[in-house]
Amino acid sequence: MTIRNPILRGFNPDPSIVRVGDDYYVATSTFEWFPGVQIHHSRDLANWRLVARPLRRPSQLDMRGNPDSCGVWAPDLSYADGRFHLIFTDVKRYGRTTVDGARGASLRDFHNYWVWCDRVDGDWSDPVHLNSSGFDPALFHDDDGRSWLLNMLWDHRPGPRRFAGIVAQEMDLRSGRLLGERRVIFEGTSLGFTEGPHLYKREGWYHLLVAEGGTERNHAVVMARSRSLFGPYEVHPDGPVLTARGRPEAPLQRAGHGDLVETPLGETWMTYLCGRPLPASDRCVLGRESAIQPMRWGADGWLRTLDSTGAPMAEVPVEVQADVAPVxxxxxxxxxxxxxxxxxxxxxxxxxxxxxxxxxxxxxxxxxxxxxxxxxxxxxxxxxxxxxxxxxxxxxxxxxxxxxxxxxxxxxxxxxxxxxxxxxxxxxxxxxxxxxxxxxxxxxxxxxxxxxxxxxxxxxxxxxxxxxxxxxxxxxxxxxxxxxxxxxxxxxxxxxxxxxxxxxxxxxxxxxxxxxxxxxxxxxxxxxxxxxxxxxxxxxxxxxxxxxxxxx
Structure with a gap:
């Protein structure tokens, strides 16, 4: 019996996963489609069912005028203090200008918001605006009770850099108020396009997971670690932890933008986006979908795929029956x-x-x-x-x-x-x-x-x-x-x-x-x-x- 990836077929990108007890939840981007954000539920990581679209009221989301492929980007779903927390970006402008044929300013509007709810399928709160400094926001709940907002930093100024690193700032979970100043904690690797941050703490290490390489064929999951939340971060010695770049024959392409979850038995799984190209044209009409596979922690404390190759798995052996029936x-x-x-x-x-x-x-x-x-x-x-x-x-x-x-x-x-x-x-x-x-x-x-x-x-x-x-x-x-x-x-x-x-x-x-x-x-x-x-x-x-x- 196998999980046949992707687990969420068709347009379901940027998965964020969380476990609460025996229940797993994955939130995915909806961009200009309303209601905003899709949340699927599973008990076995193999079979998933849509249980919520939380952004459904005018007071929560109004995307009239948003350009194509803007709107709700990369939601982050977490659970702390007895509540579900959802952080997301509403992109209002995706603009760029050139000056005499050279790269000019690229002014964009990324508004990051926080909503919460006691039940994943309940009525979520009205949004609290957090910042507009970049996209792909995420919450990290540290073991000392403090919570931190992460997001990529957008640099609109002319020059080679747009993706200017990952910033962190403390957040009050009761009010959504940001505390102190933001700090750049990671500037990324040579792959560039550093985005999609998620932070985890394991055995005294802060493990930072990011997406790099752009969301096309060079997309990748990259990890780095530090003893301090603010760094400096040491990059994974093997390079990307998971990617399809350089593997044109792989049935799952564009693998990247991942998130981790731990099972009650202590196993680690990664969910990530991927694309399935048409065989002849090599185009992804189904958009970016969501896949999942088990990972392992090595003796050196670094995360790897089961075979250490970093390859996405089209099929994952499991002990449950996964529903693969056509719709x-x-x-x-x-x-x-x-x-x-x-x-x-x-x-x-x-x-x-x-x-x-x-x-x-x-x-x-x-x-x-x-x-x-x-x-x-x-x-x-x-x-x-x-x-x-x-x-x-x-x-x-x-x-x-x-x-x-x-x-x-x-x-x-x-x-x-x-x-x-x-x-x-x-x-x-x-x-x-x-x-x-x-x-x-x-x-x-x-x-x-x-x-x-x-x-x-x-x-x-x-x-x-x-x-x-x-x-x-x-x-x-x-x-x-x-x-x-x-x-x-x-x-x-x-x-x-x-x-x-x-x-x-x-x-x-x-x-x-x-x-x-x-x-x-x-x-x-x-x-x-x-x-x-x-x-x-x-x-x-x-x-x-x-x-x-x-x-x-």
Missing amino acids: QEETEFTGSTLPEPFQWLRTPYPEQLFSLDARPGYLRLYGRETIGSHFTQSLVARRQQAFRYHAQTCVEFEPRHFQQAAGLICYYNSTKFYFLHLTADDCGERQIQVLAVTPQGEGSSLLTPPVPIGAGAVELRVEVDHEALRFGYRLAGALEWCWLPERFDASLLSDEATLPGLPNFTGTFVGMACQDMAGTGLPADFRYFHYVEQPAADALREAASERAEVLG
Whole structure:
């Protein structure tokens, strides 16, 4: 029996893990998707279930206007004094400027906050602002009862350094007030991009774990230790503790940004982010996912992987049965709350986007701003978690003109998506077509030739097979699908395919959208949403085989 990594498939990056008694919890980043932060629970480290999205009130989080791949970065989950503590960054600006072609100032807004709750699935507190000096904040609770806030330090000034080291400052856990002055405790190694700090104390040593090398193929987990919290820190003699850099054949790439947890039996495990590239294009449409594996402490007091190679493990032998069944969701919108897999973008006011009560048995989306908006998009979607899947929905929508559109969407961000939608021509006659927005050249926008379609409900379908994506439709009740002739490149909905200078830290979603650029809020009613994956075991074996062939 094995844990088949990643344990959290699809867009679930920057894992932070904590154990409370026999319960394990992992918090992951959600960026511009609302509600903020995902927390999964497990009793055996193999099987995980979503139990909370704690940032769900307007008073806690409002991301309207946040750029793509900004919002909630790298939450840190800890437990102390009978409470859960969550530290996170809300990124409001991801800007950079150049002066005469050289590197200029890079002004960014990283606001770090603290919330707490007695129960992980309870109502978390309103946030307390801590600082804005950098991102990836984390709490360290020392054995003397004091707590310390860590974060990377951002240097916006022109020059070679942006990632200026890890800073520490004491924090009062009762008020969130920071005490004393911040101090740089670690400047990083030659890998650079020093971020994602976590601190642990073991046998009189302070062990500092950081992410380095950037979040692409050179990503790595690096460790250093000191007898004093403030350093100086001695770097691990073996180099990175865990990384896939230099291992292009490994099924798990981009391994880094880790965190440690100790089991009741004293075993140490590391959770970390990773990516699974498509075999042919080498692109990660699933975004950055979360994996886990056991580690060991050596006689010299340093942490290593079990085989001392530092390699991420695609499969981990365990004594429990891990659930590896493919997702087979057939969602009917019969309740008054949005089903668990779905999220929306940026706004803390979902009642402006959708309703499950306006027409019982349907998800009603109100036509809002364009799909490319950074403010109020009526878009509800779930993560793509496999290379092969199909999704379909049934929509009732009566557009009056070309500015109104509703349908099925495959979405990465505002610069890359495929939108199969119903709209109307200049005579008000319904038609169906695809809006393809892709990061090719300086950005590409394509509308496929419109196809007239009759009155009534319409079923929409997408089939994705690795890089290949196609759309189909049929009037509700019809037996055969009508497939559009166009074939689309699914790999463009990935971190690696991008316009210059933009952050790409999320992953592909599939779902439903409705826009009304006339500002009249015309609604679309969706009766169901199905998401069905190919069996995971088959997909894993075939992807590994294909990747081996591509690499020769």
